[in-house]
Amino acid sequence: MPESRLKFWTLRAVLILVIVFMLSPILIVVINSFNASQFSAWPPEGFTLDWYRRVLDNPAFRRGAWNSLQVGVLSTLLVLILGTPIAYALARIRMRGLAAFRAVLFAPLVVPRVAIGFALFVLFIVLARPLYGSFAGVVLAHSILMLPFVVAILTASFGEVDPIVEEAARDLGASPLQAFRLAVLPQLKGALLVSGIFAFITSFDEVETTIFIVRPDVNTLPVEMYLFLEQYQDPTLAALSTLLIVFTFVVILIVPFVVRGNALMKMMGSGRH
């Protein structure tokens, strides 16, 4: 490719600067979680693990973490269980009206999360009072946000599984459910795992919808962190953030071990193959 060196190095410089820009908030948070200064002064005034001790001693954070874990697992399971058959239908059944259903299904993607949160708040208050400030309400909200993503990933994966496999299983005497479970589902393991992890992480980080429908005793961890940061700029949050980064990376690292063929890169649609 005939191209000037100047252009090449200019592009390379922009790339490196942007990488620094993208990593800088992560690095500063990790560094400051060990900074002895109460006010996160720069340069750091010394090394301490005190902020980590404070995170573990903070009852609001402990309760929030436990709440987030439960909500994350429940809404991920719900979305996978309900989303898989929908994705199967979208990939395999051709029928008029299905396009309209698809549009309806993906509508939450274009609605601002704050608007979804407030709309659910009104719905709960007016029609379903017990759901307001309940786990079930938060699980429903997160499922609404995640279903379109999960269905999109799974529909694409169903499209890659040849329907012949299933028909062969049926011809050999399997019931429709058996054929699905034995012939199709194993080929979907990767996509299910990726969308499951994606859904869990989305739920674990959700503030903008959740904050409208929680009450203090069901506050999720990110909501608790948001409310904390509104009040105090305390390095306790740096320690908590660092712990969460480690936690997320542990969750993410499960993927490459279980998924073969680099399905994650395919999911990200980078398409450099």
Add this chain to the structure above:
Amino acid sequence: MSGVAASSLVAPGRTLPRWVRLALLIGPGFFLIVLPFFGAMVMLGTYSLNLRDANGMGMGLSLWMDFASDGFNWSVLWNSVRIAAISTLIAVALAYPVAAALMRVKSRAFLAFGYVALFSPLLMSMVSRAYGWLLLLSDNGFVNQTLGMLFGIDPIRLVFNETGVIIAIVHVVLPYAVLPILNNMTQVPSVYREAALDLGASGWTVFRRVTLPLTLPGVIVAAEIIFALSASAFVTPSLLGGGRVLTLSQLVYENIGMIEWGMAAVQAIVLLVTALAVLFVLERVNRATHAARES
């Protein structure tokens, strides 16, 4: 997708009718998740039509009149749109050369590092990222202390104003801008550029007349996604703005606390319509440029 209608290949009588299967597959998810969402959106619309004084009795446009006649609402809406537009411009202007640079990276290790570095912030909690920017940009934070040490200048105000909000929003949306642009670039064969160069066009002319028009669809998709994300952002402007940079999403949240639910409904709908309107306009631009290219 290679989705062939499986049912047409299967012998009749072995499966349930198509619509029954469809209902069984879609029904549970529809009733448990999709329907509540639409119920909520309908409630939102209804609430915005409540009459302010009638305690929910009767319908009317009085809340919408109140919204439209209050200059404060317009200035906040303008804040949201302006911040989103500036963030979108900056993010696209950064994402385009980043995608072009990624296309040219030969080393697999550096490429992998680049991807991880660009996309790993997506795995970090939104609140943590906002906190990271507060630490970096505050008066005694890393940026101002470093500038002070190097040039001996006084701290520049970078947080609790629009600058800080825009920096942090660009950081949040940048990965979403890089992906569609990169995707588009990989689909444009390099022969077009090479042909233009062979015919004697300068590098700038090739970019302006060949590369940019061919990669414009990716840019527009990127702009659509990130405008919608930045216009409706809540956590980032609220924390980086420290209450001094008001956006529409923050007004919705504040009005809930003040039991102004009807007004919050109006504001939430305005927020939604704004995001959709920009999507619509950009989609029209996309079609127009498509048509222009094909003619």
